[in-house]
Amino acid sequence: xxxxxxxxxxxxxxxxxxxxxxKPGCKSLRIDTEACWGRCNTWEKxxxxxxxxxxxxxxxxxxxxxxxxxxxxxxxxxxxxLYPYPVALQCHCTVCSTEDTECETF
Amino acid sequence: xxxxxxxxxxxxxxxxxTIRSDRRGTCKGTHVVxxxxxxxxxxxxxxxYSVLVASNFTHNITSASRCCTISKDAKIKVRLDCPRGRHHxxxxxxxxxxxxCDMCRKSRY
Numbered sequence: 001x002x003x004x005x006x007x008x009x010x011x012x013x014x015x016x017x018x019x020x021x022x023k024p025g026c027k028s029l030r031i032d033t034e035a036c037w038g039r040c041n042t043w044e045k046x047x048x049x050x051x052x053x054x055x056x057x058x059x060x061x062x063x064x065x066x067x068x069x070x071x072x073x074x075x076x077x078x079x080x081x082l083y084p085y086p087v088a089l090q091c092h093c094t095v096c097s098t099e100d101t102e103c104e105t106f
Numbered sequence: 107x108x109x110x111x112x113x114x115x116x117x118x119x120x121x122x123x124t125i126r127s128d129r130r131g132t133c134k135g136t137h138v139v140x141x142x143x144x145x146x147x148x149x150x151x152x153x154x155y156s157v158l159v160a161s162n163f164t165h166n167i168t169s170a171s172r173c174c175t176i177s178k179d180a181k182i183k184v185r186l187d188c189p190r191g192r193h194h195x196x197x198x199x200x201x202x203x204x205x206x207c208d209m210c211r212k213s214r215y
Contacts (some may be wrong), residue, residue: 036150047200
């Protein structure tokens with residue numbers, strides 16, 4: 001039932017996410033946090049005049065965000081063990097802003 | 107298209123386009139063309155350290171996304187009807203022929 005819900009879900013929601021926090025001079029640390037996942041309404045429509053294509057491309061990304069600080073183990077003396085990471089408090093469909101986001105496809 | 111209710115994925119969706127020869131609409135014609143509309147998967151998560159370094163610690167979040175795009179299009183001719191036997195050449199317009207969840211692009215609107 002859950003996989004059916006997952007495969008038909010539309011919208012954008014907070015979801016658990018695990019990742020390895022890594023930086024040079026420290027050992028890595030597995031962190032569990034909240035990130036965003038979903039399916040946003042997007043479209044492309046032909047126009048009779050320039051620019052010929054009108055598009056509405058929105059992606060599921062962080063709405064409200066809190067930052068937590070992890071402490072990485074085994075850091076060299078001159079390396080700060082602190083590793084800030086985002087926690088999604090709320091997610092929404094929005095334009096991917098290259099100002100604060102690495103926008104990738106998959 | 108927010109009110110549309112297709113399932114996940116990216117699908118052809120018909121709509122009417124009306125072409126006018128001038129602002130007054132002396133000659134005009136209407137034709138059904140197709141847009142691509144749908145719900146494609148996207149996610150956002152903390153960026154890898156290499157991304158943080160490359161962006162000078164400004165890109166704290168990575169978005170991995172696909173959006174509904176026109177993967178194949180075609181030109182179709184629209185015949186314009188004019189009053190009192192006047193004639194206007196056919197106008198070519200684009201229509202979508204196939205859709206795909208693919209790279210998101212910056213919107214101009």
